[in-house]
Amino acid sequence: MKRFDLSLYLVTDRPLCGGRELLDVVARAVAGGATLVQLREKDAPTREFVELARAMKALLARFAVPLLINDRLDVALACGADGVHVGQTDMHAADARALLGPEAILGLSVETPELALAARHLPVDYLGAGPVFPTTTKKDAAPVLGLAGLAAVVAGAGRPVAGIGAIGPDSAADVIRAGAAGVAVVSALCAAPDPRAAAAELLARVRAAQAAARNLQG
């Protein structure tokens, strides 16, 4: 069975780490409770990306945390990643699934409820939906989805959804209450002075909100 936990999903951004080593920041975030990691490198040459991905995979294996690669199936295959996350201009999900096989974790970014509906027939395991809040992390970010938009994505998704976009400790619970299975964060961990403490706080907020949501349903 495919096992992954979207609760606290770290998406990497090297520049946001300041002068710190990405591997060190990720190690601290995972020690604090990050449940899934996506390595995103938009400008690295392929060889450098593969080398970083292999080091990241070795690190995360020690924590039994899966590693997904953003966009690049070649890098994912070369480093033995657990899966790939694709956006709407990356490889088509059906092509990615055909190359990765049924066991790989495959995620897809959606920016609107319409895209979530359009993805219903695609062989993806989860959706990343956002930006939930206004963000400056992504240069080419889509219009803000908001919590209501996120709820609409969840309603049409037919699979787990991670909210993404300027989510922090004060908003994490709202994202879960809107129906998301977890929060995907970039700056909240990469730019945190103490990534371990930041992860622990975020995960506690997410877990509390998840428990409250289960009680509501029960």
Place this chain on the structure above:
Amino acid sequence: MKRFDLSLYLVTDRPLCGGRELLDVVARAVAGGATLVQLREKDAPTREFVELARAMKALLARFAVPLLINDRLDVALACGADGVHVGQTDMHAADARALLGPEAILGLSVETPELALAARHLPVDYLGAGPVFPTTTKKDAAPVLGLAGLAAVVAGAGRPVAGIGAIGPDSAADVIRAGAAGVAVVSALCAAPDPRAAAAELLARVRAAQAAARNLQG
């Protein structure tokens, strides 16, 4: 057996095609005699790259001309390309071979005789060596190799070498005389007003020089 002919190796560059469709320029160049095509896209989103690569593969299949993809194994796998060409900062040749399998055509760029020697143990089928002449096509081009440098690469390569870098009809024969199996060209075909006629002229020069070199040896 792996079959490819480096004699007239077209490396694509969409901006150099001016307002023309790349597929149309390539179709004309191949009709004129280009023996091998490498699709190089440094800025295209992955989905666009895959779609272009599939159209290119369908086109070249009609001419029985192999298609190689520059750098991106993910695109090569998705489009069913015949192989991949990697540079020194792309995926390591051993990793590429492991992912592509023994039947794929794998080429490697070398900029110096030393890199050609260092590549002797690598599982690549040919080397691309250059720039043989000063070029403005590649922003990050290495120092000029020259014809003597090309001959030194050939001496140490242990496999066929294609010269690349500002090669045109007046210099193609010199490149073959220096020991190259063929000429790899970008502007000489992509920017040619008549790519078919340009390819026919280049191939005639290459074939004549190859025949003369065989006679010298014989």
